[in-house]
Amino acid sequence: MAGIYVHVPFCTAKCAYCDFYSVARRDMADGYIAAVGREFEARRHELGDGTVDTLYFGGGTPSLLSPEQFAALSSFFDKAGIKEFTIEVNPDDVTDEKIDAWLAAGVNRISIGVQSLCDDELRAVGRRHDARQALDAIAMLASKGIVNISGDLIYGLPGQTVESFTSSLRRLIGSGITHLSAYSLSYEEGTLLWRRLQEGRVVPASEDLTVAMYTALCRQAREAGFEHYEISNFALPSYRSRHNSSYWREVPYLGLGPGAHSFDCEGVRRYVPSDVRMYIRNDGLTAVVDDENDCDRANDRIMVSLRTAEGLDLSRFSAGQQREIISAAGPWIESGDLVPTARGYAVKEASWLVSDAIIRDLLL
Numbered sequence: 001m002a003g004i005y006v007h008v009p010f011c012t013a014k015c016a017y018c019d020f021y022s023v024a025r026r027d028m029a030d031g032y033i034a035a036v037g038r039e040f041e042a043r044r045h046e047l048g049d050g051t052v053d054t055l056y057f058g059g060g061t062p063s064l065l066s067p068e069q070f071a072a073l074s075s076f077f078d079k080a081g082i083k084e085f086t087i088e089v090n091p092d093d094v095t096d097e098k099i100d101a102w103l104a105a106g107v108n109r110i111s112i113g114v115q116s117l118c119d120d121e122l123r124a125v126g127r128r129h130d131a132r133q134a135l136d137a138i139a140m141l142a143s144k145g146i147v148n149i150s151g152d153l154i155y156g157l158p159g160q161t162v163e164s165f166t167s168s169l170r171r172l173i174g175s176g177i178t179h180l181s182a183y184s185l186s187y188e189e190g191t192l193l194w195r196r197l198q199e200g201r202v203v204p205a206s207e208d209l210t211v212a213m214y215t216a217l218c219r220q221a222r223e224a225g226f227e228h229y230e231i232s233n234f235a236l237p238s239y240r241s242r243h244n245s246s247y248w249r250e251v252p253y254l255g256l257g258p259g260a261h262s263f264d265c266e267g268v269r270r271y272v273p274s275d276v277r278m279y280i281r282n283d284g285l286t287a288v289v290d291d292e293n294d295c296d297r298a299n300d301r302i303m304v305s306l307r308t309a310e311g312l313d314l315s316r317f318s319a320g321q322q323r324e325i326i327s328a329a330g331p332w333i334e335s336g337d338l339v340p341t342a343r344g345y346a347v348k349e350a351s352w353l354v355s356d357a358i359i360r361d362l363l364l
């Protein structure tokens with residue numbers, strides 16, 4: 001099995017916390033789409049003869065593409081074996097016409113960037129939509145028969161309280177979503193929010209507040225029947241993201257478009273430089289091989305697997321690497337943060353917030 005990720009690098013404006021690659025140049029979309037087609041033809045062999053079963057258009061803002069542009073972009077890919085075709089959307093882009101175009105192209109899963117259902121919090125980080133638009137968009141998607149809807153939330157936003165977060169969470173779960181992604185806000189260097197932090201114009205959420213929100217998140221999601229299957233991801237039974245689960249299991253995927261990353265059938269990673277002008281100028285042929293050795297690859301595996309409920313499978317490491325991991329895991333097992341499983345170790349749900357420290361210790 002294999003997946004394809006397409007990075008659509010256009011946004012209307014930059015949200016204050018975001019460090020994903022995107023530009024406010026929708027006029028470049030047609031040139032970009034043509035370049036994706038050429039890149040796909042040149043690189044599809046990287047997937048070997050694995051059947052492609054997931055397609056994911058992320059960004060940036062794929063929902064900014066017009067229905068015609070969306071049809072052109074999706075036409076490059078054969079949908080015959082695709083079991084899950086996801087598109088990331090912003091609430092204010094959701095219209096009848098666009099939903100029809102997505103459905104006509106074979107989209108069967110929507111990931112909608114809600115982030116909060118409190119208008120002050122949305123404004124504080126420069127989101128273009130309000131709470132009403134987000135809930136209306138979800139209702140519109142559902143009315144078109146789409147059941148596989150994932151909602152994104154952020155906790156730790158400026159001015160957010162446990163009460164406002166849990167209220168957003170309750171209303172979002174009540175909207176009928178079947179999958180939830182909830183991320184702790186991070187202040188990434190170079191973002192507007194990071195600059196505000198340097199200038200003392202924003203106060204980050206305290207550790208206690210973050211823990212309280214995370215604890216409430218886990219409890220509310222569990223009570224609503226969601227399984228917590230990755231540090232930031234929750235799903236109703238049978239609604240886990242196939243595409244993201246494939247990343248975590250090291251299934252090959254081909255990443256197209258500026259800013260995309262790939263992992264080919266021989267374990268080689270590549271990335272496409274974050275430069276849409278260069279991408280168009282070079283007909284989409286700008287991917288670069290990531291210079292990784294065995295140790296880097298093993299560390300990637302440790303980082304990714306310890307963020308999942310399945311955890312780390314020791315049999316995927318060499319005997320020498322296993323010895324190092326087992327030795328580093330000892331203190332974390334004693335503290336109860338790391339739990340032995342049939343195949344290795346998993347981080348306890350309550351300890352996922354400190355998983356960075358555990359992972360750091362286990363890296364080779």
Ligand code: SF4
Binds near residue numbers: 011018059
């Ligand atoms: S959060 Fe989404 S919409 Fe906002 S700038 Fe980043 S990619 Fe664009």
